[in-house]
Amino acid sequence: MINVGIVDDKQYNRVSLSEKMQEDDMIKILFLASNGEDCLAKLKESKILPDVILMDIDMPVLNGIETVNIAHEVYPSIKFLMLTVFDDDEKIFEAIKAGAVGYLLKDENTLTIIESVKQIIENGAAPMSPRIARKALNLLMQADLKFNKDVDLEKIKLTEREKDILKLIVDGLEYRAIADKLFISPNTVRTHFGNIYEKLHVCNKAQVIKLAIKNRWFIF
Numbered sequence: 674m675i676n677v678g679i680v681d682d683k684q685y686n687r688v689s690l691s692e693k694m695q696e697d698d699m700i701k702i703l704f705l706a707s708n709g710e711d712c713l714a715k716l717k718e719s720k721i722l723p724d725v726i727l728m729d730i731d732m733p734v735l736n737g738i739e740t741v742n743i744a745h746e747v748y749p750s751i752k753f754l755m756l757t758v759f760d761d762d763e764k765i766f767e768a769i770k771a772g773a774v775g776y777l778l779k780d781e782n783t784l785t786i787i788e789s790v791k792q793i794i795e796n797g798a799a800p801m802s803p804r805i806a807r808k809a810l811n812l813l814m815q816a817d818l819k820f821n822k823d824v825d826l827e828k829i830k831l832t833e834r835e836k837d838i839l840k841l842i843v844d845g846l847e848y849r850a851i852a853d854k855l856f857i858s859p860n861t862v863r864t865h866f867g868n869i870y871e872k873l874h875v876c877n878k879a880q881v882i883k884l885a886i887k888n889r890w891f892i893f
Contacts, residue, residue, distance in 0.1 A: 675791065676723045681756075727756045737768070757779060776805045
């Protein structure tokens, strides 16, 4: 069972999506929230945290990006999937920087949204609507001066376990495969992923692999 929270300032949107998603036996909706502040309050009160939160961006009181920025630090186990009408570069970039793992447009059908939620949990996927994926690719191609610099892996201060997991990430293994290989839980692997991303100043596996290849951290 995958526990899900839905945050959207429009009641019809959150109720309608909740009803449709719960038709899938693997999905359980833990709560609906009308804005970021409401979401944070429900998280604080909840005895069970959601695995994934579907987060709108444009909301009163506290918007989606601000909410993810706060909640990602306090609840690192939760995966935030943006579900919004916005497809401009700045909001995509800010959402990813805040800690969102994926970015879907609201015109995606419910089956696509459900499948995206499952993929996030099952294999650490980073789902994006095709239009968003093209924009994100352009952002990656334009950005980040750090990829043009040499990075000494020994100076990053990864733990031995993080180095083991980093090598397996570069080898192309997903969460579950890494967990099985190292005899640890998938949740523990996700925690290590977050620590590695933070230390490398990246936000996804593609950037990790790009850094590893660029700096020849392992034998390819």
